[in-house]
Amino acid sequence: MIKTPTTFVIGAGASCSYGLPAAEGLHKAALRLEPESVLYQLLLTCAFSVEQLNGFLVDLRRNPTESIDSFLEKRQDRPDTMKVGRAVMAGLMGQVIAEIRPRQPQREEDWLGYVIDRMHRGAATLRDFLNGNDHVRFVTFNFDSIIEDRIGADLQSLYGGLTDPQLASALQVLEVIHVHGRLPRVPDVPLKYDSVYGPPMQWREWLPAAASQINVVLDTIDREVLERARAAVLQARVLCFLGFAYDTVNLERLNLPRAFQHGRFMPNTYGSACGFERGERRWIKDRFLPASIHLAPMGYTCRRVLRECHIFRD
Numbered sequence: 001m002i003k004t005p006t007t008f009v010i011g012a013g014a015s016c017s018y019g020l021p022a023a024e025g026l027h028k029a030a031l032r033l034e035p036e037s038v039l040y041q042l043l044l045t046c047a048f049s050v051e052q053l054n055g056f057l058v059d060l061r062r063n064p065t066e067s068i069d070s071f072l073e074k075r076q077d078r079p080d081t082m083k084v085g086r087a088v089m090a091g092l093m094g095q096v097i098a099e100i101r102p103r104q105p106q107r108e109e110d111w112l113g114y115v116i117d118r119m120h121r122g123a124a125t126l127r128d129f130l131n132g133n134d135h136v137r138f139v140t141f142n143f144d145s146i147i148e149d150r151i152g153a154d155l156q157s158l159y160g161g162l163t164d165p166q167l168a169s170a171l172q173v174l175e176v177i178h179v180h181g182r183l184p185r186v187p188d189v190p191l192k193y194d195s196v197y198g199p200p201m202q203w204r205e206w207l208p209a210a211a212s213q214i215n216v217v218l219d220t221i222d223r224e225v226l227e228r229a230r231a232a233v234l235q236a237r238v239l240c241f242l243g244f245a246y247d248t249v250n251l252e253r254l255n256l257p258r259a260f261q262h263g264r265f266m267p268n269t270y271g272s273a274c275g276f277e278r279g280e281r282r283w284i285k286d287r288f289l290p291a292s293i294h295l296a297p298m299g300y301t302c303r304r305v306l307r308e309c310h311i312f313r314d
Helices: 012-020 023-031 038-044 050-062 067-073 079-100 111-120 126-131 146-159 162-174 200-209 223-233 248-253 278-286 303-309
Strands: 006-010 136-140 176-178 239-244 268-271
Touching: 006 038, 006 223, 012 111, 012 303, 023 050, 023 067, 023 079, 023 223, 038 050, 038 200, 050 067, 050 146, 050 200, 067 079, 079 200, 111 126, 111 146, 111 239, 136 223, 146 162, 146 176, 162 176, 176 223
Parallel strands: 006 136, 006 239, 136 176, 239 268
Antiparallel strands: none
C-alpha cells in the first residue's frame, strides 16, 4: 500500500505507453485527414460544412506549430475554428481509443500496473486497499480514462465479484481529477462508413458530446475541478510528474510554483523527462523554484522513473 500522501500528475506522454498519441502524434493524424476518411465524414455530421472543415485543415497545415492545442491557443477569437478543433481532437482520440482497446502494453512500459502493484501489496481485501491508499491522487491533463479503466479492471481481478456500485465507490476514494475534461465512453461499435447510412449513429451521437467535454490550454477550467487538483497537489508529501511537458499554463493551474513560495509546502518532487535535453531540463527545474524537482534521465520510461526514484514510501 502507498500510505504516504502521494499525488501523480499525468501528462500525455504517460498515455503513450498504452497506445495513445501525444500532442505531436495527434497533430500529425489531423494533418492526414482527407474527405475519404471515415472520421472526416463523421465530422461533417456534426453540423460542420465542408468549407468549415477544409478551412480548419488548411489553416492547421500552414501553421508551424506541432500541436492542435497550441494552434487553437492562437485562434481563441475564432469560435468556428475552436469548435471544429475540439471536435477534431475528440474524434481523433476516440478513434485511437477504439482501435487500441484490446492492446496490452509491454511490461517495461506498464507504469500503471506497477503503481497498482505497489498499492495492493499488503491489502488482503478491497477495504484494506482503499483505506491503505486513501491519500493517493491522480491529477491528469489527459482526456482518456485509462487510469480509471485500469484500476477498475485490476480491482475486479484482484478481489473478484465486485459490483459496479462497489467499483464506482472505490474510484471515488482513489480520486482521478481530469483538469482538461474527460471523454465519454467511446462507442463499442467500430467506426466504419456505410455507403447508405454513413458513420454509425452511436458515433454521431458521441462526437458532439465528447467535443463539449474537452478544454484546450487557455479555456476556463471549472473552479471546483481546479480546487480539487490544487488540493491533491497540496496534500502530497511525494509529488510525481509522469509524461508531463511542464507547460507554464498547466503548472499555474496547479498553483505551481506559487504554492512553494513561503516554504510551507515542499514535497519530495520527481518527474520524468523523456526527450528533454540538458538546457531544457534546466528550464524545467527553474520553473519549480524555490522548491526543487528531481528529473529522471532522459531515456527513462514512466515505469522506470517509478522504479528508480524514491517515490513509494511507507
